[in-house]
Amino acid sequence: MTTLLRRYGWPLTAVIVLLCAWWVVVMVVLPQLVMVDYSFRPNLLPREIGTEKDVWTLANYKTLWSNQIHLAIFFKTIWASCLVTFVTFVVCYPIAYYMAQVARGPKAGLFAVLLVIPYWVNEILRTFAWYILLSRGGPINEALMGLGLIAEPIDLKQGDLGVILGMVYAYILFMVFPLYTAMESLDRNQIEAARDLGASIPRIHWRVVIPHSKPGIATGCIMTFMLAAGSYAVPALLGSPGSRWFTEIIYNWFFEGGDWPQGSAYAFILLLLCLGFILLMLKLFKVRLGDIAK
Amino acid sequence: MSQSVDLDHVTMRFGDFTAVRDAHLTINGGEFFSFLGPSGCGKTTLLRLISGFMEPTEGVVRIGGKDMAGLGPNKRPTTLIFQNLALFPLMSVAENIAFGLEVRGVRRDVRRKRADALLDLVALPGIGDKKVAELSGGQKQRVAIARALAVEPQVLLLDEPLSALDLKLRQHMRSELRALQKRTGVTFVYITHDQGEALAMSDRVAVMDVGRIEQVDTPERLYDAPVSPFVAGFVGENNRFPGRVVEVLDGLACVETAAGRLVARAGAGVKTGDAVLLFARPERLRLVPPREEAVAENRIPVTVTDRAFEGAFALYTLRTEGGTPVTAHLVHTGGGDGGPAVGERAVFAFRPDEAIVLPDDGRAAPAQEAAE
Numbered sequence: 001m002t003t004l005l006r007r008y009g010w011p012l013t014a015v016i017v018l019l020c021a022w023w024v025v026v027m028v029v030l031p032q033l034v035m036v037d038y039s040f041r042p043n044l045l046p047r048e049i050g051t052e053k054d055v056w057t058l059a060n061y062k063t064l065w066s067n068q069i070h071l072a073i074f075f076k077t078i079w080a081s082c083l084v085t086f087v088t089f090v091v092c093y094p095i096a097y098y099m100a101q102v103a104r105g106p107k108a109g110l111f112a113v114l115l116v117i118p119y120w121v122n123e124i125l126r127t128f129a130w131y132i133l134l135s136r137g138g139p140i141n142e143a144l145m146g147l148g149l150i151a152e153p154i155d156l157k158q159g160d161l162g163v164i165l166g167m168v169y170a171y172i173l174f175m176v177f178p179l180y181t182a183m184e185s186l187d188r189n190q191i192e193a194a195r196d197l198g199a200s201i202p203r204i205h206w207r208v209v210i211p212h213s214k215p216g217i218a219t220g221c222i223m224t225f226m227l228a229a230g231s232y233a234v235p236a237l238l239g240s241p242g243s244r245w246f247t248e249i250i251y252n253w254f255f256e257g258g259d260w261p262q263g264s265a266y267a268f269i270l271l272l273l274c275l276g277f278i279l280l281m282l283k284l285f286k287v288r289l290g291d292i293a294k
Numbered sequence: 295m296s297q298s299v300d301l302d303h304v305t306m307r308f309g310d311f312t313a314v315r316d317a318h319l320t321i322n323g324g325e326f327f328s329f330l331g332p333s334g335c336g337k338t339t340l341l342r343l344i345s346g347f348m349e350p351t352e353g354v355v356r357i358g359g360k361d362m363a364g365l366g367p368n369k370r371p372t373t374l375i376f377q378n379l380a381l382f383p384l385m386s387v388a389e390n391i392a393f394g395l396e397v398r399g400v401r402r403d404v405r406r407k408r409a410d411a412l413l414d415l416v417a418l419p420g421i422g423d424k425k426v427a428e429l430s431g432g433q434k435q436r437v438a439i440a441r442a443l444a445v446e447p448q449v450l451l452l453d454e455p456l457s458a459l460d461l462k463l464r465q466h467m468r469s470e471l472r473a474l475q476k477r478t479g480v481t482f483v484y485i486t487h488d489q490g491e492a493l494a495m496s497d498r499v500a501v502m503d504v505g506r507i508e509q510v511d512t513p514e515r516l517y518d519a520p521v522s523p524f525v526a527g528f529v530g531e532n533n534r535f536p537g538r539v540v541e542v543l544d545g546l547a548c549v550e551t552a553a554g555r556l557v558a559r560a561g562a563g564v565k566t567g568d569a570v571l572l573f574a575r576p577e578r579l580r581l582v583p584p585r586e587e588a589v590a591e592n593r594i595p596v597t598v599t600d601r602a603f604e605g606a607f608a609l610y611t612l613r614t615e616g617g618t619p620v621t622a623h624l625v626h627t628g629g630g631d632g633g634p635a636v637g638e639r640a641v642f643a644f645r646p647d648e649a650i651v652l653p654d655d656g657r658a659a660p661a662q663e664a665a666e
Binding site for chain 1: 385442
C-alpha cells in the first residue's frame with residue numbers, strides 16, 4: 001500500500017483501490033451472497049415473498065441426501081472428475097517433461113504453440129469434433145471395422161468414456177502449463193546427477209522430477225478437477241442419458257425446474273466439494289497456497 | 295582398486311564443430327589428473343565422454359581396460375561432480391549422500407551408516423539431517439564429494455567444482471581435495487580453466503586448446519618445458535619476444551628480436567630462419583647491476599613503466615626500446631632501496647637455459663588471460 005502510494009500518489013491510488021474494491025465487492029462477493037441467501041430459502045411464488053412462508057431453511061441442502069439419483073450422480077461426478085484429473089496428468093506429464101527438459105529452446109516453443117492452437121477453436125466446436133469422432137459412423141468406428149477388430153460399430157459415447165475423453169482433451173492445457181512451468185525450473189544437472197549415481201529413469205522421476213514439480217502438479221490437478229467437476233458442455237454433448245453430470249442437474253433446477261433456491265444449494269454443495277478437493281491436494285502434495293501462486 | 299582411463303583417438307563432433315580432436319592419452323589408476331584449458335576448449339566435452347553422457351564420434355573410451363561404448367552414465371564406474379554440484383535440494387544431506395546406495399537397493403539403516411561415515415571422511419560429522427539449503431558453499435562442496443564417493447566409483451570426475459567458492463575457501467579446498475584423493479586412492483579427473491588449481495593439485499595435467507590436447511605432463515614440466523606457445527602462454531605468466539632464428543647450436547637458439555639478439559633453449563623443431571617466439575618467465579628475469587651491463591648475456595635494456603610492491607615480490611612492468619612490453623618479478627630482499635623507480639632506465643637479463651624458443655604457430659594464448 002505504501003509503495004503504491006509512493007509510486008502513484010493519493011488520487012491515483014484511491015482510484016485503483018476503489019476500482020478493485022468495486023470489482024471484488026459488487027461483482028463477485030454480492031452476487032454470491034445473493035445466491036447464498038437464495039439457497040437457504042424455500043422456492044416461493046412471487047406473491048409469497050415477504051410473507052410468513054419466506055423463512056430460512058436447510059431444506060434445499062437436505063434434498064440431495066434424500067434423492068438417491070442425484071446423490072449417485074454427485075458421487076459419480078466426484079469420481080469421474082478425479083479420473084479425468086488423473087488421466088489428464090498421465091497424458092500431460094510426458095508432454096510437459098519433454099517441453100521443459102528434453103526439447104527446450106525453439107522446439108519447446110513450437111510445441112507450446114501446437115498445444116495452444118486447438119484452443120483458438122471454441123470449446124463447443126472442439127467437443128462437437130469429438131462427438132463426430134466417437135459417433136457410430138465416425139472415423140474411429142470406421143477404422144476399427146476396417147482393421148477387422150470389430151464387426152459392428154460400437155457406441156463409444158455409451159457410459160462415461162466419451163465424457164472422460166472429451167474432458168481430458170479439453171483440459172490438457174490447464175495441466176500441461178503448470179507442470180511445464182514447474183519442471184522448467186528444475187536444474188538439468190540434477191537429473192543428470194541422479195542418472196550418474198545409477199538411478200533408473202522411473203527412479204529419477206519419482207525422487208527428483210516429481211518432488212520438484214509438486215506445486216505444478218497440485219496446481220494442474222486442482223484446475224483440471226475444478227473444470228471437470230464444473231463442466232457443462234462436455235457431458236451435455238458427449239454424455240449419454242446414463243452418464244449425467246452434477247452440473248446438468250444444477251442447470252435443470254435453475255432452468256427447467258425453475259427452482260433457483262434448490263439450484264443454488266446444489267451449486268454451493270459443488271463449490272464446497274471443490275474447495276475440499278483443493279485443500280486435500282494441498283495437503284497431499286504438502287504445498288502451501290503461496291507455492292502455487294509461484 | 296582404482297582404474298585407469300584410456301582415451302583412444304577420441305574425437306567428438308557436433309555437426310561441423312569439432313569439440314574434441316583426436317584425444318589420445320592414458321590416465322593412470324589412482325592418479326590426480328587435470329584437464330586445463332580456456333572455456334570452450336573441449337574439456338567439459340571430454341568429461342562428458344568419460345562419464346557416459348556422450349558417446350564419441352570416433353575412437354574408444356576405456357575404463358579399467360574395458361570398452362565403455364554403449365554404457366550410459368548409470369552403468370559406468372565413474373561419478374561426476376557437477377560445476378554447480380547439483381545436490382538435491384528437497385532431500386536431507388544424508389539422503390543426498392545415500393542416493394546412489396538407495397537406487398542400488400541398499401537397506402535404509404545401512405545407507406544411513408554409510409552416509410555418516412562419509413560425512414566423517416569429508417570432515418562434516420553429524421550434519422546428516424540438515425537441509426542442503428542450510429549449508430555453506432564449502433560444506434555443499436564436501437557433501438557433493440561424499441555423495442559421489444558413496445557409490446565407490448573407480449574414477450571421480452570433477453567439473454570445475456571450486457569455481458563457485460571464494461578465493462580463500464578455494465585454496466583451502468585444493469589441499470583438501472588433494473588429501474582426499476590420496477586417502478581414497480580413487481582416480482580423480484579434474485577439469486579447470488584455472489592453471490593455479492591444476493598445477494597445485496595434479497599429478498599430471500593435459501593442457502587443451504580448441505579441442506586439441508597440446509601437452510600432457512607433470513605440472514613442473516609444463517611450467518619449465520612447454521611444447522607449444524599456447525602452453526607457454528597459458529600455464530603461468532610468460533614474456534614473449536617474437537623473432538627469427540639466426541642460428542641453432544648445442545640445443546640453444548639465437549633469435550633476432552625487437553629487443554635485440556637473445557639466446558635460449560631451442561624447443562622441438564626449431565630451425566634456422568624460422569619465425570619463433572622466445573618465452574622468458576617474469577621471475578627468471580633479473581636486474582643487471584650497472585657494472586655488469588656490458589658483459590651480461592641476453593641483456594634487455596628497458597624503461598620502467600610501472601612498479602607494484604607485493605611483499606615477497608616487486609612486480610615490474612617494463613618496455614623495451616623496441617616497444618615490447620615485459621614483466622619482471624624481483625624477489626624482495628629487504629636490504630637497501632627498492633630497485634629502479636618508474637620512469638628510470640634499467641637492464642634486465644635471463645640465463646639461456648631458463649628460457650625457451652618455440653615455433654610461432656599463431657596460437658599463443660595471451661599471457662594475461664591465463665591468470666584469470
